[in-house]
Amino acid sequence: MPISQAFFQRSNALLLAVGIGVLVIIVAASLWLTTASEYAFSQVTAARGVRSSTADLLSLVQDAETGQRGYLLTRDESYLEPYTNAVARLPEQRARLTQAAAKLQEVEPTLQRVTSELDRKMAELAMTVEATRKGDTATALQLVRSGTGKKLMDDLRADLSAILTKSEAELREAMDAQVTASSRLRWTTIIGAILILAMAGAASWTIISYTRELIATRREVEALNSGLEERVRHRTDALVKANEEVQRFAYIVTHDLRAPLVNIMGFTSELEAMFKPIEAYVSAGEAASAEQKAAAEEALRVDVAEAIGFIRSSTRKMDGLINAILKISREGRRELRAESVDLAALIEAAAAAVHHQASAEDDGGIDVDSKVSRIVSDRLSLDQIMGNLLDNAIKYRAPDRPIRISVRTRRDRGGVRIEIEDNGRGIAAGDHERIFELFRRSGSQTTTGEGIGLAHVRTMVRNLGGDIVVRSELGKGTTFTVTLPPDLAAYRRRAEA
Numbered sequence: 001m002p003i004s005q006a007f008f009q010r011s012n013a014l015l016l017a018v019g020i021g022v023l024v025i026i027v028a029a030s031l032w033l034t035t036a037s038e039y040a041f042s043q044v045t046a047a048r049g050v051r052s053s054t055a056d057l058l059s060l061v062q063d064a065e066t067g068q069r070g071y072l073l074t075r076d077e078s079y080l081e082p083y084t085n086a087v088a089r090l091p092e093q094r095a096r097l098t099q100a101a102a103k104l105q106e107v108e109p110t111l112q113r114v115t116s117e118l119d120r121k122m123a124e125l126a127m128t129v130e131a132t133r134k135g136d137t138a139t140a141l142q143l144v145r146s147g148t149g150k151k152l153m154d155d156l157r158a159d160l161s162a163i164l165t166k167s168e169a170e171l172r173e174a175m176d177a178q179v180t181a182s183s184r185l186r187w188t189t190i191i192g193a194i195l196i197l198a199m200a201g202a203a204s205w206t207i208i209s210y211t212r213e214l215i216a217t218r219r220e221v222e223a224l225n226s227g228l229e230e231r232v233r234h235r236t237d238a239l240v241k242a243n244e245e246v247q248r249f250a251y252i253v254t255h256d257l258r259a260p261l262v263n264i265m266g267f268t269s270e271l272e273a274m275f276k277p278i279e280a281y282v283s284a285g286e287a288a289s290a291e292q293k294a295a296a297e298e299a300l301r302v303d304v305a306e307a308i309g310f311i312r313s314s315t316r317k318m319d320g321l322i323n324a325i326l327k328i329s330r331e332g333r334r335e336l337r338a339e340s341v342d343l344a345a346l347i348e349a350a351a352a353a354v355h356h357q358a359s360a361e362d363d364g365g366i367d368v369d370s371k372v373s374r375i376v377s378d379r380l381s382l383d384q385i386m387g388n389l390l391d392n393a394i395k396y397r398a399p400d401r402p403i404r405i406s407v408r409t410r411r412d413r414g415g416v417r418i419e420i421e422d423n424g425r426g427i428a429a430g431d432h433e434r435i436f437e438l439f440r441r442s443g444s445q446t447t448t449g450e451g452i453g454l455a456h457v458r459t460m461v462r463n464l465g466g467d468i469v470v471r472s473e474l475g476k477g478t479t480f481t482v483t484l485p486p487d488l489a490a491y492r493r494r495a496e497a
Contacts (some may be wrong), residue, residue: 011206019199026192030185037181044178049100049173050107051164057093058160060086061121065153068125072132072140083129104170107163114159121152227413268311336378336463338489340478343416344370346379347407357394364402372409372416376487381438382461386420388453389480392421398475415466416486421479427472435470465491 069085071077094115101111124143131140143149277295284292351366359365375382389407397403408422427435436458461468466484485491 008130012203015199015206019196019203022195024193026196027187029188029192029228031184033181033188037178041174041178044174046100046104047167047174049105050097050167051171053097053100053161054163054167055186057097058091058157059119059151060090061118061153061156063327064090064122064125065149068129070142072137075132075137080129083125087122090118094118099278101163104167104168107166110159110162110166113158114163117152117156117159119393121149121156124152124475142150149254164366175204179242179482266314309341336381336488338376338487338492339379341375341377341379341382343372343375343382343409343418344368345380347386347409347418350383350390351407352404353387354390358405360405361402364404366407368406369397370407370409372411375416375484376486376489377464378488381464385460386418386481388457389420389482392453393424393478397422397424398477399425411486412483414486416484418482418484419479420482421477423477426474426476427478428474429472432470432472465495 014315063082064086065083067080067086071083074080098111100423101107109129119338128140128143131137131143277292277298282296325466347368347370351368357365386407390407393405394403401423404423406419408419408421410417410419437455458468461484463484464484465483467481470478470480472478
């Protein structure tokens with residue numbers, strides 16, 4: 001329901017008046033309760049002062065009596081030290097008690113008796129001490145045996161205990177009053193705050209309701225503009241990232257396409273050589289010898305079939321890469337696809353694709369030792385990672401020895417470790433991290449390359465939730481170690497949680 005201007009003005013004026021009234025009540029109640037709390041606190045302080053002064057005074061009198069008794073028994077002046085200290089401190093302590101008791105009218109009569117009893121008790125103690133000093137021990141002992149000092153001490157102790165009892169009661173009463181005042185002040189503040197917040201909430205509701213209709217159109221326009229700018233910004237960022245990914249992917253796919261093309265060209269040349277025994281056998285006709293027939297049959301059955309198999313494998317790899325290029329050109333970027341991958345078969349296929357290059361020399365070749373059968377990851381990324389690392393191992397072989405490559409897979413601390421070790425030219429220690437930078441290469445540049453392969457390999461490995469490190473010694477060989485999670489889908493779920 002729309003709010004009229006008149007209703008808006010009346011309601012806000014009423015709420016303002018009620019809020020001011022509540023605020024005045026809170027201030028008045030807070031001042032009154034604060035005064036009451038301060039008075040209760042002063043009573044607490046006074047009661048504690050009376051209690052402390054009374055206990056200290058009783059302790060001094062007891063010390064004085066103890067010193068007197070010790071001196072009467074031993075006539076040793078050292079035993080008078082408690083008595084002497086008590087006599088010296090007694091005036092100050094009496095003044096403290098008198099000052100503290102001035103705020104508690106209830107103990108005034110008892111305090112007057114204490115003053116009289118204290119004077120007589122100290123006079124009795126002084127008389128016995130003085131008589132003993134003069135050697136009149138009999139008179140001192142007679143004063144003690146008369147019981148006057150004991151009665152005075154009992155009366156004094158009883159009156160001081162009465163003062164202590166009254167001060168304790170006054171202390172409890174004052175503390176209760178202080179707690180009550182503090183509690184009331186707290187509740188007054190809480191209730192007042194709730195009322196003020198309620199008034200503020202009601203006023204805010206009327207203001208928001210009234211202004212909502214006025215700013216509705218403007219808010220819609222601002223929302224549309226803001227949404228448009230945000231969508232443009234997100235779309236621009238997405239296009240920039242997609243373009244960068246397309247460029248990186250195009251670089252690496254161009255690099256990866258070379259390997260199957262080289263295989264196709266190599267096996268095509270081998271096919272020409274393989275057909276020579278067949279051609280000789282066909283040309284000889286019926287005059288062909290058994291050796292020519294056996295050579296032709298072996299070339300047709302074994303060599304040609306193997307070459308065609310390698311050519312088919314290379315064309316399938318090219319087809320996959322071309323399809324990936326077409327897909328990323330349509331979608332702007334390639335999403336990783338987590339699927340169950342036969343890791344051992346994938347590594348065997350990658351090794352077979354370059355095996356003829358590694359085994360072109362005597363004692364050269366690739367050894368695969370796979371202890372991990374399957375892994376859930378992105379098949380195309382794994383294929384590109386293995387292809388690049390094997391291709392680099394062959395490309396950077398040592399010129400003075402046949403290339404030997406070992407590929408090992410192991411389970412390692414809940415993950416999968418893939419090691420590609422070669423006996424190539426090696427990498428200097430200072431270049432171990434540099435080789436993973438884009439457009440950076442290490443060592444002598446005797447082979448073609450743009451310096452993007454290992455940079456993209458590291459990006460792909462990290463996109464799969466893993467990492468890649470290198471261990472190498474110049475002139476002795478290189479080992480790349482790739483660690484991956486065994487399940488890319490589970491890794492993504494944990495990362496997004």
